[in-house]
Amino acid sequence: MEEFKNVLRRDILIQTDDVRVVEMTLEPGDTTPWHNHSNVTETLVCLDGELEIELERPTGGALLLPGDRTPIEAQRAHRIICTGDKSCRFFLVQGVGPYDFVPVEENESSEG
Numbered sequence: 001m002e003e004f005k006n007v008l009r010r011d012i013l014i015q016t017d018d019v020r021v022v023e024m025t026l027e028p029g030d031t032t033p034w035h036n037h038s039n040v041t042e043t044l045v046c047l048d049g050e051l052e053i054e055l056e057r058p059t060g061g062a063l064l065l066p067g068d069r070t071p072i073e074a075q076r077a078h079r080i081i082c083t084g085d086k087s088c089r090f091f092l093v094q095g096v097g098p099y100d101f102v103p104v105e106e107n108e109s110s111e112g
Contacts, residue, residue, distance in 0.1 A: 006030035008087060019095035026051070026082035034079045034104040039097035044080065045069040049088030052081045056104075064090070077104045 007024060014021040020040075026032075034056075044053060046064035053062045053070060056077040062070045063083070072078050074097075082088040 007032065013091075015099075018097055020092075020099045022092040022094070023047075023089065024080075024092060025087050025089045026080065027087050028082050028085055031081040032079050034077055036075050036077045036102050036104055037094065038100050038102060039074050040094045040099055041071050041073050041096075042078075043069055043071045043093040045091040045093065047089045047091065049082060049086050050084030051088040051090060052083045054079050054081065 006026065007030070008027050009023075009025040011023045012020065013023055044051070044064060046066050046068050048066055051064050053064065053072065055061055055072065062068075064070060080090075
């Protein structure tokens with residue numbers, strides 16, 4: 001399992017061969033590393049706080065508040081940032097297909 005040094009809490013709620021649901025909490029200013037997933041679409045659902053999703057290839061992003069959700073298609077580099085003044089808690093719904101975590105170097109995330 002990948003290690004995130006900036007993640008306050010991460011609980012895997014469901015994990016099968018094709019679907020994975022994770023509840024994650026970040027502290028203000030913390031971020032996940034740039035990464036992508038080879039086969040799965042990842043849908044983020046904000047539960048508490050405020051989070052920003054930064055996307056590459058092409059560049060984009062979204063600000064999520066409680067109740068907001070957004071999908072990230074497979075093979076798209078992204079990272080998640082807690083942008084509010086309190087921790088943010090969110091679901092990651094990953095599927096359908098085998099889950100993987102592919103680190104992307106920060107300078108690679110803005111290529112292409």
